[in-house]
Amino acid sequence: xxFSFEIPLLLLLLVTxxxxxxxxxxxxxxxxxxxxxxxxxxxxxxxxAVDVAFVEAVVGAGxxxxxxxxxxxxxxxxxxxxxxxxxxxxxxVSLPLLGLLLLYAANDLPQxxxxxxxxxxxxxxTYLEQSYQDTHTPNVVTSILMxxxxxxxxxxxxxxxxxxxACALLLRxxxx
Amino acid sequence: MKTxxxxxxxxxxxxxxxxxxxxxxxxTIFDRLLGLNGISTKAIILLVLMGTVFERVDMxxxxxxxxxxxxxxxxxxxxxxxxxxxxx
Amino acid sequence: xxxxxxxxxxxxxxxxxxxxIGVIRLPDVFSRAHAVxxxxxxGAFLMLVGLALHEGLSKNNLKIIxxxxxxxxxxxxxxxxxxxAALRAGLKPWRRRPS
Numbered sequence: 001x002x003f004s005f006e007i008p009l010l011l012l013l014l015v016t017x018x019x020x021x022x023x024x025x026x027x028x029x030x031x032x033x034x035x036x037x038x039x040x041x042x043x044x045x046x047x048x049a050v051d052v053a054f055v056e057a058v059v060g061a062g063x064x065x066x067x068x069x070x071x072x073x074x075x076x077x078x079x080x081x082x083x084x085x086x087x088x089x090x091x092x093v094s095l096p097l098l099g100l101l102l103l104y105a106a107n108d109l110p111q112x113x114x115x116x117x118x119x120x121x122x123x124x125x126t127y128l129e130q131s132y133q134d135t136h137t138p139n140v141v142t143s144i145l146m147x148x149x150x151x152x153x154x155x156x157x158x159x160x161x162x163x164x165x166a167c168a169l170l171l172r173x174x175x176x
Numbered sequence: 177m178k179t180x181x182x183x184x185x186x187x188x189x190x191x192x193x194x195x196x197x198x199x200x201x202x203x204t205i206f207d208r209l210l211g212l213n214g215i216s217t218k219a220i221i222l223l224v225l226m227g228t229v230f231e232r233v234d235m236x237x238x239x240x241x242x243x244x245x246x247x248x249x250x251x252x253x254x255x256x257x258x259x260x261x262x263x264x
Numbered sequence: 265x266x267x268x269x270x271x272x273x274x275x276x277x278x279x280x281x282x283x284x285i286g287v288i289r290l291p292d293v294f295s296r297a298h299a300v301x302x303x304x305x306x307g308a309f310l311m312l313v314g315l316a317l318h319e320g321l322s323k324n325n326l327k328i329i330x331x332x333x334x335x336x337x338x339x340x341x342x343x344x345x346x347x348x349a350a351l352r353a354g355l356k357p358w359r360r361r362p363s
Contacts, residue, residue: 008189062246194284206350233324248338255345
């Protein structure tokens, strides 16, 4: 388990992201975004977060591609080619600085899978031991999502439902 | 055995890079679509292989099944769109 | 059993490498489609058979075989739809220039 296979996957992810920004055609950008989120799903699957990877593969790579295409098909733009203006100077200076700041901040995070880090010494054992007595749900992830954070999950479902209704209303064909 | 599987994983990642070259380079949109189809095939194999490396195939095989089904829908949607719209 | 699965995986890897070389080197969409649909399907088939042999007889084995059947059907179908769209969009197949 000491192989770090995520590094080639992250390289592929980077190439796909840069390509999706630089490509001139909207459909090609949609296709590249689909493969981008699938590489992200592969990285998450390799790091062990299988449920997140499942959601990313199904929603990001499958459904979002079809939704983008339906939007392109329904709005039918005259020109599907993109002409990007050159980015402003302030963005070119400030964004790398922001990235450096984030990298500096990420130095303080504990290593991946570190058994001495605060989450794996305090939080994880508590949930693993007490979630069954608290909620009587055998799966720990389900108990956290559906019992400890049930209000959060409910409002998330409402948001997704509203977004679905709005998309259906926007993309509806007028039959007249 | 695990080292062998890891080498196979690396070779598959390099092959995905070859297909990605075609997706980025491809002169027409259909080249990109073909390259994307190749990438998704490799990625499905990669997921099953990852499950074999971790010895938890039961978790990883479900992702690959779901992705394979949705990939079929997505690719057919793109092909239908291009067939009706013509070359962009 | 392990030797058999390694042999299957290596054969599949060979076909996948041939398909990748074809995707890079062939001249146009219609010839690249051969590399993606035929060679790639065979490579994926051999590789998943090798993985199923390594897994042994279990419920997961059936799931791997289901993915295999799905991949074996969907790969040519997607390629066919793409190439039909390319033909209807008016792309001409590549020909060797008369010397």
